[in-house]
Amino acid sequence: MIFNLYTDTPEITPLTVALISRRDANNKPITVVLEEQGEYTVSSPPSKMMDLACKYFGSSLKGRQEGTRDVCGITHKAPITIDPISGMYFFPTISPSSPECSWIAHSHIDQIQKNNDYGTEIIFRNGKRTVFEISYGSMLNQIQRTAQFRYLLNNRLKFLQNHLDQVAEIFASTPEK
Numbered sequence: 001m002i003f004n005l006y007t008d009t010p011e012i013t014p015l016t017v018a019l020i021s022r023r024d025a026n027n028k029p030i031t032v033v034l035e036e037q038g039e040y041t042v043s044s045p046p047s048k049m050m051d052l053a054c055k056y057f058g059s060s061l062k063g064r065q066e067g068t069r070d071v072c073g074i075t076h077k078a079p080i081t082i083d084p085i086s087g088m089y090f091f092p093t094i095s096p097s098s099p100e101c102s103w104i105a106h107s108h109i110d111q112i113q114k115n116n117d118y119g120t121e122i123i124f125r126n127g128k129r130t131v132f133e134i135s136y137g138s139m140l141n142q143i144q145r146t147a148q149f150r151y152l153l154n155n156r157l158k159f160l161q162n163h164l165d166q167v168a169e170i171f172a173s174t175p176e177k
Contacts, residue, residue: 012053014086017124019046019103029099036108036126045099050080050090057083061096072145072152079106079146084153091146093134102132106146112139 012019017034022041024030029045042049051061059067064080079091089106096103104122113121113136120139121131132139 011056012049012082012088012090014088014107016088017105017108017126017128018122018130019049019090020130021046021100021102034124034128034130045101046103047092047096047099047101050082050096050103053082053088054080065096068149071156072149074145074149077142079142079149081150081153084157089146089150091142093132093139093142104132104142106143106150109143112136112143 012033013035015036017036020032020034022030022032024043028043031042031044031046031049033040033042033049047061054061054064061080064082065078068078068080069075077092077095079089082088082090087107090103091106093102093104094100108124108126109122110125111123113123115121115131115136118135119131119133120136121129122139123129134142
């Protein structure tokens, strides 16, 4: 667990596997944060944690959702990147406006399986298994939409980096007066 230096808020990092929505003894929404090497509980809903994580990197959850819409046209249950440089791409299980919404890190998924009656079990790369109350088809769709968003955004970032490299070469080869 990493804490923000300016608050006592735990930070979402590339080691964060999922933010799972649960309820405490008083029926208030809380988050179970799954990390590669353990888990802990935070007394706020997952989407609030996502918003704080996005703000830490200079945006907001709403801003990241609008960015996704602009990059690939996804408007509902949009996947987001908290920080594309570190590969932190997450997708919601249901509408992020619901306190029941969980967020899953795309890069930590190993496989998914249908659960008996309803729901989908995700098997993460660290071997942890979690069942989400979302249909298998909907989960598969969210994973595929996140992959498409990652691909499109990464292509934009590569294009920009190539142009920055070219500009740097021009300045490096320009003789001083």
